Amino acid sequence: MKRTAIVTGANRGIGYEICRQLADEGFRVILTSRDKLKGEQAVYALRTLSRDIVYHQLDVTDEASVTTLRDFVTREYGIIEVLVNNAAILLDEGKRLLDEDLSLVRQTMETNYYGALLMCRAFIPLMKEANYGRVVNISSEAGSLAGMDGYAPAYSTSKTALNAMTRIIASELQGFNIKINSMCPGWVRTEMGTASAPRSAEKGAQGAIWLATLPNEGPNGGFFQDEKPLRW
Numbered sequence: 001m002k003r004t005a006i007v008t009g010a011n012r013g014i015g016y017e018i019c020r021q022l023a024d025e026g027f028r029v030i031l032t033s034r035d036k037l038k039g040e041q042a043v044y045a046l047r048t049l050s051r052d053i054v055y056h057q058l059d060v061t062d063e064a065s066v067t068t069l070r071d072f073v074t075r076e077y078g079i080i081e082v083l084v085n086n087a088a089i090l091l092d093e094g095k096r097l098l099d100e101d102l103s104l105v106r107q108t109m110e111t112n113y114y115g116a117l118l119m120c121r122a123f124i125p126l127m128k129e130a131n132y133g134r135v136v137n138i139s140s141e142a143g144s145l146a147g148m149d150g151y152a153p154a155y156s157t158s159k160t161a162l163n164a165m166t167r168i169i170a171s172e173l174q175g176f177n178i179k180i181n182s183m184c185p186g187w188v189r190t191e192m193g194t195a196s197a198p199r200s201a202e203k204g205a206q207g208a209i210w211l212a213t214l215p216n217e218g219p220n221g222g223f224f225q226d227e228k229p230l231r232w
């Protein structure tokens with residue numbers, strides 16, 4: 001039977017590429033975006049006879065939007081195997097936590113941390129019912145406390161929080177065949193990563209496909225890049 005995957009923030013960049021690769025792996029992919037037109041254009045560009053990709057609007061900062069998507073998935077498929085929390089914003093590169101506009105910090109946490117948390121709270125219960133799930137949190141090495149510096153204070157904080165969420169939810173899911181892991185895609189050529197980045201989106205997305213298709217004995221509650229553990 002076909003497995004179903006949701007990818008957030010998938011109208012462009014790494015999320016778009018994750019959709020393409022998951023569809024090529026045989027998943028039914030629900031490509032989501034906050035802007036309906038951009039998302040539908042992405043689905044149109046990706047869809048082929050062999051790629052099963054459907055569109056649904058989703059703003060991860062809007063609880064009603066998350067609930068609407070959950071209701072759609074429950075009604076149409078009843079089950080969800082994979083959730084990729086990819087949507088994120090980077091607004092404060094080069095700023096300082098002591099004096100940057102607090103609204104930037106709040107907006108960043110709202111999208112990068114609370115957005116992923118809302119999605120986990122909405123979809124992991126469905127995974128629990130089926131006792132199967134793979135959750136992939138697209139994080140960043142910028143969130144690693146081991147090398148923490150002032151690169152983008154709110155963004156880095158949000159990714160540290162996302163990593164903490166990965167570990168906490170993993171511990172709450174003991175006994176279920178549900179795995180939740182964080183990963184860094186590397187420095188990738190996207191709008192966020194800029195044209196100077198050395199990696200293609202194709203390469204950056206590969207780790208997400210690995211985590212989305214982990215076998216039952218695969219890792220849980222980890223932080224990876226290129227299938228290798230990263231320092232927290």
Ligand SMILES: NC(=O)c1ccc[n+]([C@@H]2O[C@H](COP(=O)([O-])OP(=O)(O)OC[C@H]3O[C@@H](n4cnc5c(N)ncnc54)[C@H](OP(=O)(O)O)[C@@H]3O)[C@@H](O)[C@H]2O)c1
Nearest residue numbers: 009013014059060086087088138140187188190191192193
């Ligand atoms: N690129 C890199 O070098 C790099 C490095 C480390 C980690 N990452 C991580 O990789 C992931 C993807 O990054 P990317 O480089 O592909 O970034 P990107 O090109 O800026 O794409 C970000 C995506 O997130 C969406 N988004 C933002 N806020 C949203 C919201 N409230 N609800 C739903 N979608 C929302 C954007 O939608 P709109 O088009 O509507 O803005 C866009 O589709 C992020 O989690 C990022 O932190 C990237």
